[in-house]
Ligand SMILES: [Zn+2]
């Protein structure tokens with residue numbers, strides 16, 4: 165309450181007395197005190213169950229609005245407010261527009277963040293998470309959110325994660341979950357494997373540590389099975405940027421897979437190329453140091469150098485290896501391959517810029533037409549031969565790589581073909597000779613889901629020495645995560661140390677067997693949570709289809725741009741897989757998507773793990789939630805993000821004081837004010853379109869302007885205008901508008917009201933103000949009807965007393981007229 169006191173004091177100092185029409189009998193006016201009214205309404209809304217959405221409403225079509233759920237990191241920081249409150253505003257707006265809006269919330273509660281916090285604090289992740297969630301629910305209430313808490317989803321609770329296990333088993337049944345040994349991305353700090361999508365520019369997505377490689381047997385989900393379908397975004401209202409990012413991530417390329425013989429050996433080197441038309445310029449081959457052929461083909465005299473290079477390459481991260489400015493190191497294996505098109509013997513090198521995990525781990529190097537190959541050949545003195553010419557004529561040794569298309573030269577019987585014809589012809593030739601075929605490759609790899617950490621969903625598999633990996637029967641789910649586990653990471657799976665969990669019997673042969681000791685990537689949990697919200701308590705199925713049919717697919721989805729690839733790609737994959745199992749009746753989970761930009765604070769994205777968060781609670785205490793909500797929307801275009809700078813919050817706070825005063829000052833008598841009625845209508849039009857497009861900042865500007873117009877008006881137009889102002893402001897600032905609505909005689913909640921109808925005829929501007937200049941200097945402003953002809957504007961300008969004085973007898977030479985805005989009288 166002490167904080168509330170300071171708010172009241174502050175209000176007095178920032179708000180000078182207004183010259184608005186005074187009431188007949190002077191009264192001591194009550195100040196706007198958010199610390200008093202906000203908790204009051206939060207309590208009342210909860211008591212009235214205002215935000216408990218029915219599954220159907222005869223008068224309102226259903227609208228399922230989901231915003232990405234948070235990790236229960238302990239506190240909702242300003243970044244959360246930026247993600248959540250504008251989404252809440254959008255949901256409230258849609259409700260007033262006549263939709264039955266479901267706006268649920270939950271917690272993405274498993275995962276490294278919670279586990280690392282637990283290690284730091286010494287509190288068990290389960291206890292820590294429960295405590296954090298309790299605090300965050302309180303903060304959500306403080307924000308004035310429209311959340312239907314009956315539908316809360318918590319992913320670390322067994323009644324949720326048993327359905328993760330069910331999903332795993334269903335994918336396993338269909339061959340979409342499989343186990344394989346592979347060199348995987350390893351975060352040395354978090355001591356766990358990571359999916360490719362969790363390696364951002366070579367760094368761990370969570371802790372920014374450079375990622376290394378480790379050979380492990382891991383579970384994968386076969387997302388590549390859906391690569392082509394994931395490239396299609398038909399019917400989706402998604403930002404172009406996200407579609408492009410996913411498309412690039414999937415990285416489909418067309419070309420040919422071809423094999424060259426290794427000279428003097430039965431081995432073949434298989435490679436993929438998008439440019440078969442350059443094959444006559446393949447002067448050497450490069451294998452990844454990890455390529456399985458390396459040991460076998462290396463000549464005895466090169467063995468020592470090759471082994472040393474392979475060992476060194478394993479120390480480097482992929483980001484180091486593929487950096488464009490990195491020196492192109494490599495060593496010669498001493499072996500030769502035979503270029504099947506030129507018949508030449510070409511040397512086989514190994515170099516770390518070729519990664520074993522991409523394509524076949526081998527390339528034909530065409531130095532004249534590839535920048536990296538050019539740099540490599542130049543450094544190591546290898547031959548460079550032009551085989552594609554932009555103009556069809558042969559050139560001498562090129563000074564740089566030409567990577568464009570053109571005409572094939574120095575290419576035997578293919579010489580003279582265009583690149584496009586050449587690609588086809590070379591591929592056909594390779595097919596005829598049974599050394600290759602047309603092929604498509606993807607950059608996308610299968611989704612590695614095993615984690616060597618404790619705080620996650622146990623993988624529902626039993627490893628039997630006789631039967632191999634055996635699924636846990638569905639009626640034995642959930643496989644519960646044991647509470648009492650030593651979970652400090654040491655590179656192994658913590659669950660492996662919990663013998664009474666690990667040791668079990670094989671469901672198939674009843675022999676002694678062991679449970680899988682890894683847990684699932686938490687992105688599995690978040691890949692399907694939106695199906696659980698409609699009925700999170702259903703114990704029979706992962707989703708209550710009867711209820712879910714009323715809501716799904718998600719009508720609108722909002723969340724951070726950082727999930728453009730990770731979460732959003734996984735969720736699309738799981739949706740398609742579930743649809744193929746007849747569990748879903750749609751193939752895309754989110755029809756409409758918008759991403760808010762990032763809040764940058766002290767030069768970096770605001771995030772608890774980076775330690776640069778700004779806590780909202782002090783701002784709430786000083787200014788109230790409504791001010792902070794408005795400020796979040798006012799910082800700039802929501803999709804662009806913003807630098808956190810709280811200095812503008814005072815201005816927003818003053819605006820709410822003005823709304824308070826305008827709404828509680830009697831309107832007084834007077835005639836209808838057509839001008840004001842028009843301004844009110846224009847505000848309706850502007851705020852409606854802006855909120856439809858998440859343009860919160862310009863909507864708030866329009867409301868600020870309207871509040872100023874109302875301040876100076878009186879009579880019935882002002883009274884109606886105030887009512888409209890409150891309705892338009894209600895989704896953005898739910899508490900103050902509710903309070904004022906009731907003080908002005910409203911009997912039910914403003915949040916149950918319908919959105920004001922826009923009347924285009926009334927909105928039309930009848931008069932405009934035209935700025936009049938003489939030789940570029942402003943001399944007067946005149947009122948004129950809208951759309952006045954040029955001659956009439958000129959006449960009006962010359963009729964002005966002030967213009968005549970400024971002219972002082974000089975004759976105008978010409979006029980510059982900007983219709984409805986400006987006229988400049990030019991004399992020289
Ligand atoms: Zn990490």
Ligand SMILES: [Zn+2]
Nearest residue numbers: 628631670673
């Ligand atoms: Zn068995």
